[in-house]
Amino acid sequence: MGYKVIIRENWCKGCYICLSVCPKNVFEKAGLLDDRGIIVSKAVRPENCIGCQMCADHCPDLAITVEKEDE
Amino acid sequence: MPIEKKKTHLKAGKYFMQGDEACAEGAVAAGCTFFAGYPITPASEIMETIVRRFEEEKRVFVQMEDEIASMGAIVGASWTGAKSMTATSGPGFSLKMENLGYAIMTETPCVVVDVQRVGPSTGQATRTAQGDLMQARWGTHGEHTIIALSPWSVEEAFYETVRAFNLAEEFRTPVIILMEEATGHLRETVAVREAIEIFNRVEEGNGAPFGGEEPLDAVPPMPRFGTGHRLLVTGSTHDPHGYRKTQDRVTQERLLSHLQQKIEYHKERIVQWEEYELDDAETVLISFGFAARAALKAVKDARKKGIKAGLMRLKTVWPMPTERFETLAAQAKTLIVPEMNFGQLRGEVQRFTGGKKVIGVNRADGEVITPESILRAVEGGTSL
Amino acid sequence: MKQEYLKYIRDNVFPTAFCPGCGHGILLNAFVSALGELDYDQDNLVLVSGIGCGGWIASPHMNTDTLHTTHGRAIPFAIGVKLANPKLKVVVISGDGDLTTIGGNHLIHAARRRIPITVICGNNNIYGMTGGQASATTPVGAKTMTTPLGNDYRPFDLVKLVKGAGGEHVYRYTAFHAMQMKKAFKDVLQKDDFSFFDILTGCPVQYGRRNELREPAKMIQWMKDNSVLYSGEYHDDKIMVGKF
Known part of the structure; x- marks a missing residue:
């Protein structure tokens, strides 16, 4: 059973708190600026996610949802 | 209909009372259910009379920590649907000015009494004056329009207070009652009528809860808190739905025009x-x-x-x-x-x-x- | 943030106007999540705020009745709402400059009277919106726009201030303690008492950049490293967190 890490990228401001609080190194900075000029956060290793919600609870922009993957 | 014929809490007849007392009795008759105040000469007797009456009538009185707070509290109370009031004199009137401007900007009905004493500053607390006429008009900052009434007798202190509440409700604006210490402390006869006409604000209606839509002079409906409208009330420049628009000149101009026109275009009902x-x-x-x-x-x-x-x-x-x-x-x-x-x-x-x-x-x-x-x-x- | 909790916010105003990494957003997140986990009636909730960044946490982001008032005066407006209609849950959310500096008098009197409202101070130790001036909670030695050589004056300890004034149900957490904060919000949302929260939100932009905490992640780590859970002993040199 795994988790889906959804990032509402148009709400993300690239503070990277999610990178720092994630215990499983799920996130990385995007490789490119988006059209607002922001390097957003990407959930590049969602398979590592343990569903602890640290990223979702600490996101100042309410941009992250972590959901259980459907069986 | 927003206009209601209502029996006064006093039996019809003649009463001998003080101007401050008459003002308080007028507020009770008009349906004031929330009063926040702070002690000050020569207006304290309004608060004292309110305390007595409100205990009998189970209405809400609160003595706040200062004049600023009492003005804030009556605005908050008004958004729950209450008819609210505060009363003060010069030094306190000065302190109320910022939140008075907030009441104007947010179109919040409420009544503010200023029993004028000698100024400037502390001046002479027990002496009479009419030095706050311009402060009533221009005391709060920024372009705005205000309604202020000036009773000249104890009897008129009663009826003009009723009228102040009615105008506040009809035009969704703070209304100032500008009395003098001389009237506040004067004792005269007041003939109380059996019933008075009172105006209750329109809470539900078509359109947004704030002005700025056409026609600009129309008074928008004012829903109360807790009824599912999810109101956005702000003293910043806002669109008719309450969203802050602090960089937009069109919104500012329309809001300002609305605040002015809703009063100036209806002077015949006010003046x-x-x-x-x-x-x-x-x-x-x-x-x-x-x-x-x-x-x-x-x-x-x-x-x-x-x-x-x-x-x-x-x-x-x-x-x-x-x-x-x-x-x-x-x-x-x-x-x-x-x-x-x-x-x-x-x-x-x-x-x-x-x-x-x-x-x-x-x-x-x-x-x-x-x-x-x-x-x-x-x-x-x-x-x- | 669960998808179904988004009904408590006005998504048309997102992304927020806050700077990247602003702890006020974490406070907002915790408050929305608390409402969501309780399936709280958003139409019986009035959120009152003052001026400054902290005043924007609720207004316009929260999809409830909101009253965005004048600078420092949120508490008196909230008291008016609560006393006039005691059935409403009234929560004040504002900043340290607003609630404790220009509006400090109202805070201590609300605590003294134990008016049944919740007051949440998003305390970032600075005036953010106006450009980073010192507030009543700026630590001694901290550099701000108005204290370029370091702040000379002692800050308020808001927990002690509110408790000293008679307030009960007093909490402190930092932006690092998002989950504990959420749980405490849930506790007070279900009660009709006075309660107070000193939430150290941190301001990476106006405070952090002048005080070696420019990176939001570094500020969160600093909060974690310097806080101690209160269990009867209060250390003035630490950030004491928990219920007091």
Whole structure:
């Protein structure tokens, strides 16, 4: 059973708190600026996610949802 | 219908009471259910009367930590649907100014009483004055429009307070009652009628909860908190739905125009005055509040001496009946404004006389202006 | 943030106007999540705020009745709402400059009276919106726009201030303690008492950049490293967190 890490990228401001609080190194900075000029956060290793919600609870922009993957 | 005929809490009949008490009784009769106050001379008796009445009637009274807080509290209460009020005097009136502006900007009905005492600053707490006429108009910052009423007797303190609540509800705006210490502490007879007409705000209706939509002079409906409207109330420039628009000039202009037009375009429902012996008057007196009592006596004395004098007494001081100033200025040979300050009303009248000079009779030493001093001006055409 | 909790916010105003990494957003997140986990009636909730960044946490982001008032005066407005309609849950959310500096008098009197409202101070130790001036909670030595050589004056300890004034149900957490904060919000949302929260939100932009905490992640780590859970002993040199 795994988790889906959804990032509402148009709400993300690239503070990277999610990178720092994630215990499983799920996130990385995007490789490119988006059209607002922001390097957003990407959930590049969602398979590592343990569903602890640290990223979702600490996101100042309410941009992250972590959901259980459907069986 | 927003207009309701309502029995007063007092039995119909004659009562002997103080101006401050009459103001409080008028508030109770008008349906005021929330009062926040702070002690200050010479307005404390309003709060004291309210405390007694509200205990009987199970309404909400709170003594706040300062004048700023009491003004804030009545605005908050108003958004729950309550008719709310605070009362103060000069130093407290100064402190209320910021939240008064907030009430104007957010279109929050409420009533603010200023029982004027001598200023500036602490001045003379137990002495009378009319020095806050311009503060009532322009005390809070920024372009705005205000309604202010000026009762000249204890009986009028009762009925003008009722009218203040009605205007606040009808136009969704704070209304100021500008009394003087002399009226606040005066004891006179008040004839209380069986029933009075009261206006209750329109809570539900078409359109957004704030002004700015066409027609700009229309008063928007005011839903109350807790009814699912999820209101956005802010003192920042906002669109008709309450969203802050702090960089947008069109929103600012429309909001400002709305706040002005909803009052200025409906002056006929707001502006009241009384005329005494003006039909053939060559000497026209214009006055308000307690000073107008002396002015009326001076007119009567002048008539006895064969001088064709008359009086216009403002009941609503803001907005002013400026069109009538113009016609009276055209009719009069002499225009005199008696008031208990150095010429705040005179300056306003002067703007509408087509250049005809207005003579002031002024007193600002804490004593009431006398009919004799006014009569001397009527006879001599001088200002001293 | 669960998808179904988004009904408590006005998504048309997102992304927020806050700077990247602003702890006020974490406070907002915790408050929304608390409502969501309780399935709280958003139409019986009035959120009152003052001026400054902290005043924007609720207004316009929260999809409830909101009253965005004048600078420092949120508490008196909230008291008016609560006393006039005691059935409503009234929560004040504002900043340290607003609630404790210009509006400090109202805070201590609300605590003294134990008016049944919740007051949440998003305390970032600085005036953010106006450009980073010192507030009543700026630590001694901290550099701000108005204290370029370091702040000379002692700050308020808001927990002690509110408790000293008579307030009960007093909490402190930092932006690092998002989950504990959420749980405490849930506790007070279900009660009709006075309660107070000193939430150290941190301001990476106006405070952090002048005080070696420019990176939001570094500020969160600093909060974690310097806080101690209160269990009867209060250390003035630490950030004491928990219920007091």
